[in-house]
Amino acid sequence: MKVKRLVAGAMIFASTVLLAACGSKSSSSDTFNRMEKDVISTMDNAHITDVVSGQAAVDTGDGLYRYKGKKLQAAVATKVVKPTNNGLTYTFNLRKTKWSNGDPVTAKDFVFAWRRATDPKTKSEYAYLFSGIKNADDITAGKKAPSTLGVKAEGNYKLVVTLDHPTPYFGTMMVNPVFFPLNQKTVEKYGKKFGTQSKYLVFNGPFKLTNWNGTGNSWDEVKNDSYWNAKQVKLKKIHVQVVKDSNTAANLYSTKKLDDAVLTGEIAKQHKNDKDYVGDKQGRTTYLDMNEDKVPDFKNTKLRQAVAMAINRKELAEKVIGDGSFGIPTITPENSGSNPKTGEDFAKDAAKESETVQKYDLKQAKKLWAEGLKEVGKTGEQVTLTTDDTDVAKKTGEYLQSALEQLPGMKVSISSVPFKTRIQRSLDGSAQFILSGWQGDFPDPISFLDLYSTGNTYNFSHWSNKQYDDLLKASKTTDANNETKRYDDLLKAQVLLSKEAPVATLYQTVQGHLRNPKLKGETFSPANMYNFVGAYMAK
Secondary structure, eight states: OBOOOOOHHHHHHHHHHHHHHHTTOOOBTTEEEEEESSOOOOOOGGGOOBHHHHHHHHHHOOOSEEEETTEEEESSBSSOOOOBTTTTEEEEEBOOEEOTTSOEEOHHHHHHHHHHHHSTTTOOTTGGGGBTBTTHHHHHTTSSOGGGSSEEESSSSEEEEEBSSOOTTHHHHTTSGGGSOOOHHHHHHHGGGTTSSGGGOOOOSSEEEESOOSSOSEEEEEEOTTSTTGGGOOOSEEEEEEOOOHHHHHHHHHTTSOSEEEEOHHHHHHHTTSTTEEEEEEEEEEEEEEOTTTSGGGGSHHHHHHHHHTOOHHHIIIIIIOSSOEEOSSSSOTTSOBOTTTOOBHHHHHHHHHTTTSSOOHHHHHHHHHHHHHHHTOSOEEEEEEEESSHHHHHHHHHHHHHHTTSTTEEEEEEEEOHHHHHHHHHHTOOSEEEEEEEOSSSSTHHHHGGGSTTOTTOTTOOOOHHHHHHHHHHHTTTTTOHHHHHHHHHHHHHHHHHHOSEEEEEEEEEEEEEOTTEESOEEOTTSOEEOTTOEEOO
C-alpha cells in the first residue's frame, strides 16, 4: 500500500496547538493514544491506497483472514482453507457475525464488495489485485460484466472463489481491505458520501470509527460489541492524533498525551537509546520515481542509471532518516520472501546483482550522465521533485536535490505538498520526479514487482519492458505451482528492474517509536499493519 510521507517558530507553534488539542486526553487502562503522520484519505475500501487509511480499515473491518503476528488466522472465515481443483477453487465457510448496524455479515457482502472493486465504473486503484480470479482481467478491462467475476455466495454463509490460474499468495491477499465485505445497503444509501465520514459507515471489525469528519486531524476507534471476537478486544478506545513533526510527537509522548509516538530524523537519533524506544522493521521501501512520460529524456537508460548511482543510500538512511532505516538496492524489502532451495532472503538474493547499478558511485554516475546527455542531445536537465510536506519527506527531498545536482547540468527544484496532492499528481502523471514509497499489500515480492508492469496504476515512472512483463506473467501462470521456477522468475524481474533503473531505490523503513511499555498484546503483521485484538494497557 502507499507510504504516508521548518522554521523553528512554525515548529513551536505546531507543538503548542497540538498539545492544547490533546490536553484533554490521558492514558487509562482501556484507552490507547496513538498517532499517525497524516490524515485518513478515505474509508471506502475500494479506494484505500495509503497506510493511514489502511490501518483504520484493519482496525474497523474484518476480511476472511487476519494476521496475528506472523500467523495468518481465520477471521470472518471459520478456518484458513486450502484450495481444491488443482489450486483453482477456494471454498470459505463463514462465521455468523454482524455489522455494527445489526445486519448479518454474509457471503453476499463479499460478492458485492469484490464485484464493485473490479467494476471499471468504481475506478478502484486496487482492482488489479483481483487479477487471477476468474474473469477479473476482462471485467477491469470493460470486456465482461462484474457479475461474471469468479466469486459466488452459496447461501448466506458459504463463499466460493474460482481462479483462472493457481495463485500461491491468494490467502495472504485476503487481509487487504479491498477484499473486505461491504454492507450493500449502506453503500447504496450514502452513494458518493460513503467512506467520507464516520457517520456514513458501518463496521464488522474490532472497533468502530467515530469522530472522523473526513478532514480532521484526530479520530476515535471505539470497541465494536458486535464484533465476532469482541471478548478478545480489551481496549475500549483508540484515540488517534495526526502529528507530522517528530519534535511535537516526542513532546506529546513525554507529557503522556501519546502512548505511541513515531519519530524520524534527528529526533529519532536523540531518542534511540531511550528505554521506551522501539524500532519496527517494516515491509516498506522508499524510492525515487522518474516519470518518462513527463520527462522524455529519461527514457534513456544511462540517465536513469546515473541518477540511481548519484545517491548515497547509506548516508541518506543514517544521517537524514536516522531511525534505523537502511539503504537497499531493491524495491522489494527484506522479509518479503525466501529462496525455496537455500532459504536466502529474496531481497538479499537480488541485491547481489542489483548493486551494480543501485549503489553509490559518483564517478560512474557522472560518466553515464555525460553519455546519456550526449545521446539525447542535451547539456543538462531541469526537473521538479514532488514530495510530501512532512518533515522527513522535506529533508529527504533536500538531500536528493543536493545529491543529484552533483551531476553536471542537473537542476532540481522541490515541490512539497500534502500527501493527497502528491498521490494525485502521481496518479494523473503530472509529476516529473516523485519521492514515492510502497508498503506491501501482502508478504510476497510480486506485491512490489507488479508496480512496474506495463500499465499498472502505480507505475509512476511509466516505464515499460516486455521482458519484465513476461517474467511476471510466467510467475503467475506457467510457473505458479512450481516454487523454484516462480522464485527464479521474480528474482530475474527484480534484477532487471534494478539494472534498468526506472526508479532509484532509497531505503527500507525501520519505523522508530517511543511506545508506552504498558501496551501489551499488540502485534505487527507481515502485511505491515498493527493488530489491536488482544492488546491492552497494563495497570
